[in-house]
Amino acid sequence: xxxxxxxxxxxxxxxxxxxxxxxxxxxxxxxxxxxxxxxxxxxxxxxxxxxxxxxxxxxxxxxxxxxxxxxxxxxxxxxxxxxxxxxxxxxxxxxxxxxxxxxxxxxxxxxxxxxxxxxxxxxxxxxxxxxxxxxxxxxxxxxxxxxxxxxxxxxxxxxxxxxxxxxxxxxxxxxxxxxxxxxxxxxxxxxxxxxxxxxxxxxxxxxxxxxxxxxxxxxxxxxxxxxxxxxxxxxxxxxxxxxxxxxxxxxxxxxxxxxxxxxxxxxxxxxxxxxxxxxxxxxxxxxxxxxxxxxxxxxxxxxxxxxxxxxxxxxxxxxxxxxxxxxxxx
Numbered sequence: 001x002x003x004x005x006x007x008x009x010x011x012x013x014x015x016x017x018x019x020x021x022x023x024x025x026x027x028x029x030x031x032x033x034x035x036x037x038x039x040x041x042x043x044x045x046x047x048x049x050x051x052x053x054x055x056x057x058x059x060x061x062x063x064x065x066x067x068x069x070x071x072x073x074x075x076x077x078x079x080x081x082x083x084x085x086x087x088x089x090x091x092x093x094x095x096x097x098x099x100x101x102x103x104x105x106x107x108x109x110x111x112x113x114x115x116x117x118x119x120x121x122x123x124x125x126x127x128x129x130x131x132x133x134x135x136x137x138x139x140x141x142x143x144x145x146x147x148x149x150x151x152x153x154x155x156x157x158x159x160x161x162x163x164x165x166x167x168x169x170x171x172x173x174x175x176x177x178x179x180x181x182x183x184x185x186x187x188x189x190x191x192x193x194x195x196x197x198x199x200x201x202x203x204x205x206x207x208x209x210x211x212x213x214x215x216x217x218x219x220x221x222x223x224x225x226x227x228x229x230x231x232x233x234x235x236x237x238x239x240x241x242x243x244x245x246x247x248x249x250x251x252x253x254x255x256x257x258x259x260x261x262x263x264x265x266x267x268x269x270x271x272x273x274x275x276x277x278x279x280x281x282x283x284x285x286x287x288x289x290x291x292x293x294x295x296x297x298x299x300x301x302x303x304x305x306x307x308x309x310x311x312x313x314x315x316x317x318x319x320x321x322x323x324x325x326x327x328x329x330x
Contacts, residue, residue: 017106019050019127019205020096024088025114026056029063031252032114036071039118046124051096051106055079055088085201086217086226093216101212109211113202117250125247126205129193137210137239138231140199141247142188151251153188153203154196154243156181157232158275160287167295183243193242197235201227202251210239223264225271232279262319269327289330296324 021039025032032054043050052074056064064078077091089111090099097103108130110123122141129139143151161179164170176182187194204227214233217226231241269292276285300321307317 017051018048019108019110019123020092020098020106021050021052021110021112022055022089022092022096023053023112023114024055024057024085025059025063025067026082027059027061027063028114029059029061029066032063033066033070035112035114035116035118036067036074038116039112039123040071042118042120042123045120046127048124048127050123051075053077053092053096055083055092057082057084057088084219084222084226086219086221086223090216090219093211098208098211099216105208105212108205108207110205111201111203113251115252116202117252119248119250122203122247122249125244126203129242129244129247130205130207133193133240133242135238135240136207136242137234137237138199138204138206139193139242139244139247140196140205141203141249142243142245143200143202143249143251146250146252148250150185150188151253152182152200154183154199154241156183157197158228158272160284160291163288163291163295167291167298169298188243188245191245193244193246196241196243198228198231198241199243200251202253203247203249204230206234207239210234210237213237214239221271221274222267223271224268225275229275229278262323265320265323266326270330273330292330293328296328300324 023032023035036052036054039052052071054064054067054074055077056067057079058081064076067074068076077095079088079091083091093099093109096109097105098109108127110126112118126139126141130136140153143153145151156178158181162181165174165180174180183194183196214230214237218229221229235241273289273292276288303312303317303320303324306312307314312320
C-alpha cells in the first residue's frame, strides 16, 4: 500500500489511486489513532494504491497534531469549526475531486468512522465487491461490537415502524423484524454480499461515478441521517447498495456523539424529521410527527422513573426532559 501525500489539485494528484479513505474526527484522538493503525495495516496487505485523509472538526484533544506525528503520510485537514459528519467528509471529497466529473479522482472513496477497527482483508473485500458488481454504487462492511457480538450493519429505509419500535412499547419480537427495518441475521452469516436499502454510515465505500452523478453528502444534515439520504439518492439514480459480510470491521459505536447525549438526541430527531420531509409524502410526514410527539411524552415519563430509581441524576433528567420537549416542537 502506498499512502500518498496529495499534490496541488490541478496536477491530477489522484489519477492512479484506487481509493481515497476519509476519516472525520471530533475529540476522539486515541480512537482515531487506533482506527488509522488498523486501516493502514489492512491497506498495506491489500496491495492497493490509496490516499488517507483525516478531517478534524476543531477537536480540543490534540487529534490533528497526534495524527500528523504518528502518520506523517496521512493528509490532515484541521477545520477551525465543527462541520459535522457531512461537512467534514465533503471537505475532503472536494479536495480529492469527487465533486468534478472531469477530475482524476480515485476510483472510490471510503468513508470510515474513527471509532472503528478494520479487520484484515476488509478494504479489499469492499473494493472487490464494487469492481465485480457494476451497478454497485456503495458498499458497507459487516460490523461487530468491541466484544465481537453481532451488530446490524444495514437497514431498510426508515418507515413509521422504526419510530413505533424505538419510542413506544411493542412486543420484543418486533425489534429484530422487517417492521423495524432489520435484515435477517442469516443474510450476514451466508458470507456473500447482499443488496440492502442502506448501510450504516460507519463504513461506506462509494464508487466515483456514483458520487459524481448524485453529488456529495447533504450538509443540511449536520449529523445523523446524512448517509441514509445519500443512499436514498443513489438508489433513486439506479445504483445498488450492498452489505459485504466478508469485510469485517469492529465498530465501537457513538463515541463522538455520545459525548453530548441530550444534544445528540435533538440532532438525531431533527435529522430524522428532515429526512422524512425531504423524501416522503406529506401524510407520512404528519404521521411521523404525531408518533414522535407521543413517543417523546413517553420518554419523558421514563426519564422521571429512571430518576426516581436512582439510575440517572437530576441534571441528567433535566437535560433529557428538555431535549424531549425540543424534539416534540420540531
